[in-house]
Amino acid sequence: MKEEKNVKVTNGYVALSVLGVFLLTMILGIALFKNPFFLGLLVVILFIAPGFFTVNPNGSKVLVLFGAYKGTVRENGFHWANPFYSKQRISLRARNFDSERVKVNDKVGNPILINVIAVWRVRDTFKAAFEVDKYEEFVRVQTDAAVRKLAGSYPYDNFDDERAELTLRSGMDEVNDALENEITERLAMAGIEVMEARIGYLAYAPEIASAMLKRQQAVAIVAARKKIVEGAVGMVEDALEQLSRDNIIEFDDDKKASMVSNLMVVLCGDKEVIPVVNTGSLN
Known part of the structure; x- marks a missing residue:
């Protein structure tokens, strides 16, 4: 036997009624007939009594007789089984x-x-x-x-x-x-x-949590900086293209380099830029 076996046992109320009949018979027999033979029913009563048990909702009782598995009772209610059965309660609830x-x-x-x-x-x-x-x-x-x-x-x-x-x-x-x-x-x-x-x-773990937090922050900062630089480069390209297209000013390589440097500082700096007014020649 390697799997569960569901068994049906005697209804507890039926067994309780039988027990009541034996008990009443014993009392009346002793009281009316004064016959000690009826005391023998006491042995039957004491044998029946330990066999009662209950199974709650989502519960079960595993029945074992002298080391042999006899089955599992899953049906809820009041039951009676062989008094020699050992009854192990196992909950089926989550x-x-x-x-x-x-x-x-x-x-x-x-x-x-x-x-x-x-x-x-x-x-x-x-x-x-x-x-x-x-x-x-x-x-x-x-x-x-x-x-x-x-x-x-x-x-x-x-x-x-x-x-x-x-x-x-x-x-x-x-x-x-x-x-x-x-x-x-x-x-x-x-x-x-x-x-x-x-x-x-x-x-x-606590011993590396601080270092890993700094690492995550560094990765986030690098990713943010990368986005900022990509956006700044696009803005500088657009500015130079529009200035050249509208013939606002002519740039040689040195002027382009200076303008690109200044715009990148303004756009990528993490502090507010303080402007400097040039009153002289751009040359």
């Missing part, structure tokens, strides 16, 4: 798992902090009860292992590997799908269904 933040190395070796949020539930009660020891602890350990493996499979970003199209920071949908598949594969042997898994927290 549960959240918010892992601790762990420090791992990404694909390029940068230390990062990461945690995962997973939603899971028991799908196969036999596997959860007998294939692993303490399935809830198994979920925790295997989820942490999956997170560590995932973090080592992708770079945090593409600063160190510009050819990396998929990173932990930018490819969240694909990374979360890969994480869910990895956790599902690991927990399948315990009969656990993973309903959702996603990265809940992602950041550089």
